Amino acid sequence: MAEFPDEMKEGQFERQEDAFRMWVGKAGGPPVVDGRYHLYVSLACPWAHRTLIVRSLLGLESSIGISIADPVRDERGWAFREGHGHHRDEAEGFHFLSEAYLATDPGFRGRYTVPVLWDRVEKRIVNNSEDDICRMFQESFASPAARDLFPLHLAEEQAEVSDYLYQTVNNGVYRAGFATTQNAYEEAVRDLFLGLDEMAVRLERSTFLLGEHLVESDLRLFCTLIRFDSVYHGHFKCNLRRVVDCPPLLRFMRDVYPLPGVAETVNFDHIKRHYYGTHRELNPSGIVPLGPAAVFEKPGTGGGC
Numbered sequence: 001m002a003e004f005p006d007e008m009k010e011g012q013f014e015r016q017e018d019a020f021r022m023w024v025g026k027a028g029g030p031p032v033v034d035g036r037y038h039l040y041v042s043l044a045c046p047w048a049h050r051t052l053i054v055r056s057l058l059g060l061e062s063s064i065g066i067s068i069a070d071p072v073r074d075e076r077g078w079a080f081r082e083g084h085g086h087h088r089d090e091a092e093g094f095h096f097l098s099e100a101y102l103a104t105d106p107g108f109r110g111r112y113t114v115p116v117l118w119d120r121v122e123k124r125i126v127n128n129s130e131d132d133i134c135r136m137f138q139e140s141f142a143s144p145a146a147r148d149l150f151p152l153h154l155a156e157e158q159a160e161v162s163d164y165l166y167q168t169v170n171n172g173v174y175r176a177g178f179a180t181t182q183n184a185y186e187e188a189v190r191d192l193f194l195g196l197d198e199m200a201v202r203l204e205r206s207t208f209l210l211g212e213h214l215v216e217s218d219l220r221l222f223c224t225l226i227r228f229d230s231v232y233h234g235h236f237k238c239n240l241r242r243v244v245d246c247p248p249l250l251r252f253m254r255d256v257y258p259l260p261g262v263a264e265t266v267n268f269d270h271i272k273r274h275y276y277g278t279h280r281e282l283n284p285s286g287i288v289p290l291g292p293a294a295v296f297e298k299p300g301t302g303g304g305c
């Protein structure tokens with residue numbers, strides 16, 4: 001796919017490695033200081049979405065600021081611009097996220113991705129790995145009274161589930177959507193639905209993936225599911241089934257969505273305008289579909305037809 005030429009190998013999409021992996025609050029990393037760090041996100045991106053939910057669930061809104069990118073990304077990358085939604089960067093006045101990358105490393109030649117955790121004192125990117133940022137929020141920034149999204153007694157199982165989710169589901173939809181050969185596409189879709197079936201089996205046994213308490217792995221699944229029927233099912237050709245057709249997955253999504261601080265991070269306007277308006281090789285017209293109707297709210301909370 002022309003949009004990511006350096007990440008295509010024999011028809012398969014292979015995501016680039018995260019370039020910046022400093023850790024706030026650990027030896028060799030910058031100190032934990034309230035208000036010093038700023039999170040750059042897109043509401044459309046599932047990887048950035050997860051960091052935004054963790055920030056909210058851990059009560060870090062007042063200590064870590066955010067800037068939200070415009071959902072439509074062009075060849076210049078994620079932008080902060082006037083207009084629809086007023087997506088200005090109030091922290092540094094960046095017009096494009098690339099400015100943060102090049103301020104940190106003038107020789108950076110990769111793709112400019114969200115999320116980014118920015119150090120407002122050193123004027124550099126601390127970390128651009130969503131996995132690191134979520135765990136850092138818990139270990140370095142959250143109060144002892146905050147919910148524990150990485151419980152120690154589940155660490156081994158959680159790591160296994162999270163890795164499996166990434167390989168088959170979270171990145172699986174992209175492997176399907178960006179595949180440029182039939183074999184690569186079919187392999188990705190089969191892996192994706194095997195992964196979803198495995199998650200459904202788990203959710204038939206318990207409220208969340210690892211039991212009765214929400215952990216960060218659940219958010220990995222949620223951020224893909226909430227986009228699935230609106231984007232991945234049609235736009236990325238992941239159309240064997242919809243989430244609405246799978247009761248355990250639909251029930252799970254409806255349980256996570258109303259948790260305090262989660263619903264506010266879900267923006268279907270950004271999600272659909274980004275995917276349908278940015279990936280012009282997949283959707284040349286740029287037309288954004290009106291549907292499908294929302295199914296993520298519990299029955300009885302929305303209007304009728």
